[in-house]
Amino acid sequence: MQNAIKITDSIYWIGGNDRETDLFEGLWTLPRGVAYNAYFINDEKTAVIDTIKADKLSDYMERLVSGLPEGRTIDYLIVDHMEPDHSGSISIMRRLYPEMKIVGNKKTLEMIDAFYGIKDGTVEVKEGDVLDLGHHKLTFAMIPMVHWPESMVTYDTTEKVLFSTDAFGGFCALEGGIFDDELDMSLYEDETLRYFANIVGRYSAPTQKAIAKVRGLDLKIICPAHGPILRSNPKHIVDLYDKWSKQETDEGVVVVYGSMYGNTKLMTDAIARAACEAGVKDVIVHDASRSNLSCIVRDVWKYRGLVLGSCTYNTELYPPVATLCRTLKNKMMKNRYLGICGSYSWSKGALAELQVFAEQGGDWKLVEPTIEVKSCPKEPDLELCRELGRNMAAAVKSPRE
């Protein structure tokens, strides 16, 4: 039997750790798993904040039942976010607690009907409404598109606890500790950036609006829907999300190549070496065929410079590089520098598509020269690659104007 874990005298963590699912949303690798956090408030009226992914129901129910005093029921289920990693057990909760009121905003309630066919026993809340549990007074703030249109946060004005849904969350299961002061946060911050870049980053502008709301709150504890509970310095995670969603970048260059027989790799190796010799310490090289896409996206989000190199494959961009370009375009990245190079043997194609990406794939400032070689790079080609590496190094020394 798993137990509820106390956060304050009357607030409990009742979430679960998922180390079995390989891919979050069927897309993003989970080498260290992911936590689905949910919370129980024991008051004159009881409340649960969010449910859990359906296949983790037993963890959630065991924890919930362990925290629920004998003879008590659940009065409110507050639904902050409808993605099924959090809403997947609403139906069973309704069957177990038929008198329980399901609390959500207008869009949430529409989605609950669409996903689970539940229309009755709901309470619609709006921005600033208060739900009085007795000791705890909960209020609600809408944070649309962080990460879905219905997303909202719940703030306990009594204990200054923010239940922040996907905002301020990250990948990585909770490894024994559930609080930031119980864990090595360097690993979690890395996984939080990977989560932000791949899941939330596209919605950076809405994230900025959400942060403006959160900055006005007196915050003692942040309880996100994924990742550690932040109680030692909750402002730190807000600052990180603020930086990432402003698309502020660090000095560094990410070099990604797609290469069948190593000739394009010769070009990007020359670029990476030249950038390093020009003084850039953080040069990260990825083989697009082998590096995990989510890790490439994380690194591109972090650093100011990106170099893409691709061979031509069947007259087009090499497929793993094409997938990366499509993904980066979807993330709507800004404020970065881009260098491009390509190769071909019997038909051109790759460099032309990279040029289209440079113009239409986001807010990239192209760093010259662009380089295209036939079959394999010769010394003059490699010298052009070194020139690109040096120019990129000079560019990433300071943020774009």
Ligand code: FEO
């Ligand atoms: Fe963790 Fe957008 O769901």
